[in-house]
Amino acid sequence: MEYKDTLLMPKTDFEMRGKLPTKEPKFQQRWLDEKLYEKMLEKREGAEQFVLHDGPPYANGEIHLGHALNKSLKDVIVRSRFMMGYKTPFIPGWDTHGLPIETAIQKLGHNRKEMKIEDFRKLCYDYALEQVENQKKGFQALGSIGDYDHPYLTLTKEFEEHQIKIFGKMATDGLIYQGLKPVYWSPSSETALAEAEIEYKDIKSPTIFVKFAVKDGKGILENEDNFVIWTTTPWTIPANLAICLNPRMEYALVESEKGNLVVLKELIDSLWEKLELKEKKILKTFRGEHLEGITTKHPFYDRESLVIMGNHVTADAGTGCVHTAPGHGEDDFVVGMKYGLPAFCPVDEQGKMTEEAGDFLVGQYVDDANKTVTMKLEELGALLKLEFIVHSYPHDWRTKKPIIFRATTQWFASIDKIRNELLAEIKDVSWIPAWGETRLYNMIRDRGDWCISRQRAWGVPIPIIYAEDGTPIMEHDLFEHFSKLIGEFGTNVWFERDAKDLLPEGYTHPGSPNGEFTKETDTMDVWFDSGSSHTEAMIARGLPYPADLYFEGSDQYRGWFNSSLIIGTAVYGHSPYKQILSHGFVMDEKGVKMSKSQWNAVSPSKITSQYGADILRLWATSVDYQQDVSMGDSILKQVSENYRKVRNTFKFILGNINPSDFGEADMVPEDKLSVVDKHILILLNDLNHEVKNLYVTYDYPMITTKLTTFMTNMMSAYYLDFTKDILYIEKKDSLRRRQVQTVLYKVCDTLLKLWAPILVHTAEEIADHFEAYEESVHLQAFNTPDRIEDDEVIREKMDRLFAIRKDVFKAIENVRNEKVIGKPLEAHVILHVYDTDKALMEEILGDNIHQWLTVSKVSFTEETLDQYEVAEVKVEKCEGVVCPRCWNITDSTAEDGLCERCQSVLD
Numbered sequence: 001m002e003y004k005d006t007l008l009m010p011k012t013d014f015e016m017r018g019k020l021p022t023k024e025p026k027f028q029q030r031w032l033d034e035k036l037y038e039k040m041l042e043k044r045e046g047a048e049q050f051v052l053h054d055g056p057p058y059a060n061g062e063i064h065l066g067h068a069l070n071k072s073l074k075d076v077i078v079r080s081r082f083m084m085g086y087k088t089p090f091i092p093g094w095d096t097h098g099l100p101i102e103t104a105i106q107k108l109g110h111n112r113k114e115m116k117i118e119d120f121r122k123l124c125y126d127y128a129l130e131q132v133e134n135q136k137k138g139f140q141a142l143g144s145i146g147d148y149d150h151p152y153l154t155l156t157k158e159f160e161e162h163q164i165k166i167f168g169k170m171a172t173d174g175l176i177y178q179g180l181k182p183v184y185w186s187p188s189s190e191t192a193l194a195e196a197e198i199e200y201k202d203i204k205s206p207t208i209f210v211k212f213a214v215k216d217g218k219g220i221l222e223n224e225d226n227f228v229i230w231t232t233t234p235w236t237i238p239a240n241l242a243i244c245l246n247p248r249m250e251y252a253l254v255e256s257e258k259g260n261l262v263v264l265k266e267l268i269d270s271l272w273e274k275l276e277l278k279e280k281k282i283l284k285t286f287r288g289e290h291l292e293g294i295t296t297k298h299p300f301y302d303r304e305s306l307v308i309m310g311n312h313v314t315a316d317a318g319t320g321c322v323h324t325a326p327g328h329g330e331d332d333f334v335v336g337m338k339y340g341l342p343a344f345c346p347v348d349e350q351g352k353m354t355e356e357a358g359d360f361l362v363g364q365y366v367d368d369a370n371k372t373v374t375m376k377l378e379e380l381g382a383l384l385k386l387e388f389i390v391h392s393y394p395h396d397w398r399t400k401k402p403i404i405f406r407a408t409t410q411w412f413a414s415i416d417k418i419r420n421e422l423l424a425e426i427k428d429v430s431w432i433p434a435w436g437e438t439r440l441y442n443m444i445r446d447r448g449d450w451c452i453s454r455q456r457a458w459g460v461p462i463p464i465i466y467a468e469d470g471t472p473i474m475e476h477d478l479f480e481h482f483s484k485l486i487g488e489f490g491t492n493v494w495f496e497r498d499a500k501d502l503l504p505e506g507y508t509h510p511g512s513p514n515g516e517f518t519k520e521t522d523t524m525d526v527w528f529d530s531g532s533s534h535t536e537a538m539i540a541r542g543l544p545y546p547a548d549l550y551f552e553g554s555d556q557y558r559g560w561f562n563s564s565l566i567i568g569t570a571v572y573g574h575s576p577y578k579q580i581l582s583h584g585f586v587m588d589e590k591g592v593k594m595s596k597s598q599w600n601a602v603s604p605s606k607i608t609s610q611y612g613a614d615i616l617r618l619w620a621t622s623v624d625y626q627q628d629v630s631m632g633d634s635i636l637k638q639v640s641e642n643y644r645k646v647r648n649t650f651k652f653i654l655g656n657i658n659p660s661d662f663g664e665a666d667m668v669p670e671d672k673l674s675v676v677d678k679h680i681l682i683l684l685n686d687l688n689h690e691v692k693n694l695y696v697t698y699d700y701p702m703i704t705t706k707l708t709t710f711m712t713n714m715m716s717a718y719y720l721d722f723t724k725d726i727l728y729i730e731k732k733d734s735l736r737r738r739q740v741q742t743v744l745y746k747v748c749d750t751l752l753k754l755w756a757p758i759l760v761h762t763a764e765e766i767a768d769h770f771e772a773y774e775e776s777v778h779l780q781a782f783n784t785p786d787r788i789e790d791d792e793v794i795r796e797k798m799d800r801l802f803a804i805r806k807d808v809f810k811a812i813e814n815v816r817n818e819k820v821i822g823k824p825l826e827a828h829v830i831l832h833v834y835d836t837d838k839a840l841m842e843e844i845l846g847d848n849i850h851q852w853l854t855v856s857k858v859s860f861t862e863e864t865l866d867q868y869e870v871a872e873v874k875v876e877k878c879e880g881v882v883c884p885r886c887w888n889i890t891d892s893t894a895e896d897g898l899c900e901r902c903q904s905v906l907d
Contacts, residue, residue: 010654021609055530071139089147094152100398142617143761157488209384247292252283254281299380531563617758650766654748726851727741797844825854826877
């Protein structure tokens with residue numbers, strides 16, 4: 001007889017190798033065919049809702065790892081909340097307007113300026129829809145589920161109609177206005193930008209110190225005296241209209257070999273060293289406010305520069321005398337308005353100097369003008385110093401090129417009028433991480449009014465009609481008319497029709513006595529699009545406002561979190577979200593941010609085709625995603641190894657409870673389980689409770705750690721290890737074997753559900769082999785097990801046994817290192833323990849102490865042995881016969897060495 005054929009070895013078709021890239025698409029197709037998302041909603045009909053509102057990615061190009069991190073974690077949130085009992089509608093969305101799509105169309109050979117704008121917009125529309133479809137496939141390949149058949153897109157007529165209504169409400173509430181102000185201007189994009197579209201990079205800039213000679217010193221200064229200004233943008237000198245001082249700071253008139261110079265008194269020593277001046281005699285000192293109204297001569301033009309006061313002037317850099325060009329800076333503009341100074345801006349939309357700057361500058365790009373201006377100042381004797389510094393400077397985040405501050409007529413959303421409401425709303429939101437509250441609070445507190453107009457073709461038009469006298473018409477009924485018109489025809493109608501044809505039939509306005517009207521041609525900032533998403537994607541679809549959660553990258557504090565808060569509060573009176581959760585950026589293994597320009601960006605599709613989406617999801621939930629996270633080959637290999645351990649543990653469990661061997665009818669009631677078995681279920685209940693709470697707090701790294709630790713340490717290294725001797729050797733339907741199988745069944749059921757939101761494909765595959773559910777594992781709920789009787793007593797007893805077990809294993813390891821024995825079954829363990837410990841072991845383990853310790857024999861003695869932490873232990877090589885069936889060493893007298901237990905089973 002071949003004894004191995006009599007063993008009850010694990011049997012399962014669940015493969016050791018995941019083959020995820022092959023299997024996952026089949027599960028994804030199954031979910032689509034079986035309408036899993038729709039079934040999830042049906043299953044929770046009437047239940048409390050949990051709404052995660054999807055922040056719209058930009059519809060251009062393949063999805064990247066930042067998208068993969070974001071969408072994987074969102075899917076974990078949706079699925080885990082479903083398994084907690086919530087109804088979890090999830091409407092994916094896309095941001096579909098703006099410059100990158102325009103640029104992509106022009107790269108395909110279409111010239112925007114040589115086409116009808118409506119024809120160009122049609123190309124953008126079609127391109128955007130193609131990009132949405134490509135990205136949709138990428139997201140679904142990650143295992144993401146949601147209403148992908150009905151996403152929200154910012155280019156649909158429905159979305160645009162709601163956006164126009166939002167604009168109209170804000171306009172009629174006095175929150176939208178037109179004004180001439182310096183804005184972030186991108187010469188490379190030829191449009192104004194919002195703060196959210198700005199990123200800062202270090203650049204090398206010329207910095208100059210310039211003398212402005214006094215023209216009228218008001219009896220305080222003489223004509224030969226000079227104010228000294230400092231700037232890092234020499235090209236703005238032609239726009240200088242004033243010199244700003246701090247009214248409360250002390251200034252000095254200092255004699256030098258380059259004339260009498262006015263600077264901040266506390267900076268004299270450092271400035272003289274920088275300017276390489278030797279002569280330094282203080283002639284006068286005065287508070288800044290005493291110099292107000294003095295005039296100076298502009299170095300280039302027959303024009304005065306007025307000395308004015310401003311509290312924004314500090315001693316941090318420069319001279320304390322701030323070069324002020326109201327057309328090229330926010331502070332300059334604000335302080336200039338107080339003194340009636342115009343927002344003079346001699347720079348065009350391409351960043352080139354206009355005729356107003358003079359013949360020697362006209363047509364030059366601002367960077368080139370830096371050199372020309374500096375040389376002109378030197379020629380005129382006004383330049384005191386030129387040096388180059390490296391400093392942080394704003395750039396267009398799309399073109400990656402420097403921007404300028406340029407005064408233009410734009411449309412603005414007022415922040416000032418609702419700032420207090422916005423700040424109050426921020427305090428009512430729950431923030432994870434907690435620093436998010438401070439970050440957004442400070443941004444809103446310090447933010448200027450929002451420039452919402454863009455000089456672009458592909459976007460939602462600013463729905464303003466102008467009367468003949470140039471007055472913008474802002475009437476509620478008119479905005480309602482425009483919204484219905486756009487809801488019927490889409491925003492192209494705005495560009496296809498003349499202004500009069502956009503108005504209601506018979507419309508008249510006192511500002512247009514001849515019936516002549518013009519229309520605004522600027523489009524709205526795309527952040528106004530996405531910031532309006534709560535209306536079309538939530539309210540219009542019957543979902544509650546505010547959403548339970550917004551979850552995006554940390555860059556969205558200045559982007560979507562920001563714009564959504566402003567619009568939601570302006571229109572509905574409070575924030576569109578109850579909670580904000582944010583994640584960091586994806587870096588490579590060297591800590592460098594992944595980007596195409598760095599040539600270190602890894603495509604998610606490459607990872608899923610090589611490793612599988614579940615590996616990507618396990619990575620996303622294993623890293624501290626609230627910080628910047630790393631990704632690379634070595635990281636993927638480590639994650640794959642962790643996955644392998646989880647998969648193999650499930651494989652072993654499935655093999656020992658396969659449906660042909662064990663079913664619910666074979667389950668042993670709890671009161672018939674051994675203490676050792678109950679202890680595992682107690683720990684399982686603890687794990688189940690902890691992990692469900694961790695899902696609530698989005699602590700996925702701790703979830704994956706706790707689950708893998710339990711499976712590795714408590715199951716694989718302990719329970720599954722010693723129960724092999726029961727599962728393989730005992731009679732198929734013996735009580736002890738059924739007890740262990742009952743535990744494995746419950747462990748599999750609980751762990752499978754806890755892993756399901758993360759390892760979505762693998763969980764479905766396990767469920768197919770587990771055969772415990774009539775429908776998908778993703779339609780189940782987390783377990784809510786009853787408390788096991790006497791659980792605290794059992795914990796205490798098992799803790800004591802584990803302390804003894806730890807000592808035994810340490811002693812076994814010592815003798816194995818000494819080559820006394822090989823594997824643990826060769827060991828005879830001799831124990832000298834307290835009588836209470838001996839009694840405890842016999843009570844709980846009976847005659848199977850050796851089995852629990854995975855050795856062949858255990859004896860007790862009164863002799864003194866080597867002392868370990870709680871027990872005295874000695875390990876010898878076990879004498880006897882090796883049973884050819886169970887491999888235990890016994891005192892068998894049978895001819896073939898078969899032990900009594902195995903003989904009994906075979907009989």
